[in-house]
Amino acid sequence: MSADKLKEYYEDSVPRFWDPRLGIRGRDVEVYALMKGFSGTLLEYGCGSESLLLALAMEDRFTECTRVDISERALSSVRQAWRNFKHANKDKKFNVSIE
Numbered sequence: 001m002s003a004d005k006l007k008e009y010y011e012d013s014v015p016r017f018w019d020p021r022l023g024i025r026g027r028d029v030e031v032y033a034l035m036k037g038f039s040g041t042l043l044e045y046g047c048g049s050e051s052l053l054l055a056l057a058m059e060d061r062f063t064e065c066t067r068v069d070i071s072e073r074a075l076s077s078v079r080q081a082w083r084n085f086k087h088a089n090k091d092k093k094f095n096v097s098i099e
Contacts, residue, residue, distance in 0.1 A: 007070050028052035039063075046070070050078040054085060 001009075024032050028051045039061035044053045045068045057065040069075055 022051070024051045024055045026051070028055075032056070042066070043068070050074075050081060054081060058085075 031052055032055060035056065041064045042053065042056055042062050043066045044050075050067060053065050053067050056062050067075075067078060069078075
């Protein structure tokens with residue numbers, strides 16, 4: 001599959017992702033449990049709804065969180081979720097990149 005076709009697939013499938021503001025969902029529940037004991041910098045590549053990164057960024061153990069995805073629609077959705085999260089958590093400092 002070409003990169004253009006792959007990107008088209010993900011752009012078309014963005015609505016299937018859940019709302020990241022609702023907390024950890026789907027496979028992210030299992031991955032979250034595997035993250036026990038880890039800290040520092042987090043890079044999540046191809047992360048769909050972003051529920052995992054949003055949850056981990058709320059914890060003090062991660063000092064930097066970066067999200068990378070091929071879908072511009074997914075990135076746009078996550079940017080909005082981050083604006084809402086940051087507004088609701090004004091007292092917490094976030095170091096998050098959305099690429």
